Amino acid sequence: GESVGLHLPTLxxxxxxxxxxxxxxxNSASDYFIWYKQESGKGPQFIIDIRSNMDKRQGxxxxxLLNKTVKHLSLQxxxxxxxxxxxxxxxxxxxxxSYKLIFGxxxxxxxxx
Amino acid sequence: SAVISQKxxxxxxxxxxxLTIQCQVDSQVTMMFWYRQQPxxxxxxxxxxxxxxxxxxxxxFVIDKFPISRxxxxxxxxxVSNMSPEDSSIYLCSVEKEAGGKYEQYFGPGTRxxxx
Numbered sequence: 001g002e003s004v005g006l007h008l009p010t011l012x013x014x015x016x017x018x019x020x021x022x023x024x025x026x027n028s029a030s031d032y033f034i035w036y037k038q039e040s041g042k043g044p045q046f047i048i049d050i051r052s053n054m055d056k057r058q059g060x061x062x063x064x065l066l067n068k069t070v071k072h073l074s075l076q077x078x079x080x081x082x083x084x085x086x087x088x089x090x091x092x093x094x095x096x097x098s099y100k101l102i103f104g105x106x107x108x109x110x111x112x113x
Numbered sequence: 114s115a116v117i118s119q120k121x122x123x124x125x126x127x128x129x130x131x132l133t134i135q136c137q138v139d140s141q142v143t144m145m146f147w148y149r150q151q152p153x154x155x156x157x158x159x160x161x162x163x164x165x166x167x168x169x170x171x172x173x174f175v176i177d178k179f180p181i182s183r184x185x186x187x188x189x190x191x192x193v194s195n196m197s198p199e200d201s202s203i204y205l206c207s208v209e210k211e212a213g214g215k216y217e218q219y220f221g222p223g224t225r226x227x228x229x
Contacts, residue, residue: 008153034218043117043205043220044156089155099144099209101218103156 008087010108019077019111023090023104028071031094034101035064035075039086047075052094077109085111115140115210117221125227126196133192134224136206141186144209147179150223151202159204162189196228 013019025033031052036044050057050064050073057064063076073090090104116139126132136145145162160181161169168181182190193200206221 036220041222043207043222046114046217046219049215049217091156099216099218100158100161102158105155 008106008108010110012110012112013080014112015080015082017080019075019080019084019109021075021077021088021107021109023073023075023107025071025073025090025092025104026102027092027095028068029095030092030102032092033064033066033073034091034093035062035073036089036091036103037084037086038089038106044089047088080109080111082111082113085109114212114217115142115208115219117206117208117219119204119206119221119224121224122222123225123227125229128197128228130196131192131194132196132226133190134204134206134226136189136191136221138187138208140210142208142210143186145183145189146207146209146218147181147189147191148205148207148220149202150205156205159191162191193226196226198228201226201228 034049035047037047038044048059048062048064050066055066061078065074087106087108089106091101093101118137120135147159148156149159150156158171159174162181162183164183178194180192203223203225205223207218209216209218
C-alpha cells in the first residue's frame with residue numbers, strides 16, 4: 001500500500017523496547033484528546049483517548065499522558081511490536097463542546113526486528 | 114465501533130474533471146465528516162455532512178469546490194469538482210458514535226485521488 005507520512009518525523013525503536021511519541025497541542029481550551037494509528041493504505045484507527053480532567057490513562061500496552069500546563073500529550077507503547085509500525089497522530093477536540101477534531105502533524109514509528 | 118466503506122478506493126483523474134466519493138457506514142450515525150490528507154501530512158477537516166441540511170464547511174473549503182450530499186443517516190458523498198493536481202490527496206470519511214457514554218470518531222479506509 002501507499003505510505004503515509006513520507007515527510008513526518010520518525011521514531012525508530014527496537015522490538016520489545018518501549019516507545020514514547022510526543023505531541024504538542026494548540027488550544028488550551030481543548031477538552032478531549034485522542035491518539036490515532038494509521039497504517040499504510042488505511043484510515044486512522046482509534047487507540048486511546050483522555051479528557052482534560054485527567055493526566056493519565058492506561059489501555060492495553062498503551063498509556064496516554066496529558067500535561068495541560070505545557071499543552072503536551074504523549075503516547076507510551078510498552079513492549080513495542082512490529083505490528084505497531086505506523087504513523088501516529090494526536091488529535092484535540094471538545095472546544096466549546098464541539099465535536100470537531102484538530103489533528104497534529106504525526107510521527108512515524110518504525111520497529112526494528 | 115463502526116464499519117465504514119468508501120468508493121472508490123483510489124482513482125486517477127484528469128484536471129478539470131470531477132470525482133464523487135461515496136461513504137457508507139454499517140449503522141445510523143448523526144455525525145459524518147469529510148477530511149483531506151495531503152501527501153505526507155496530517156488530516157484536515159473539510160466539512161461536516163448534515164443529514165437533511167447543507168453541509169457545514171471549514172475555513173478554506175467551499176461548497177462549489179466540495180459539494181456534499183447526506184441523503185440518510187448511513188451514507189454521504191463528497192465531490193471534488195474541477196480538479197487540479199493540488200487536489201491530489203487522500204479523502205477520508207469519518208463518523209461519530211457513542212461508545213460507553215462518550216463519543217468516538219471512526220474513519221473509513223480513505224480514497225486516494227491523483228490528479229494529472
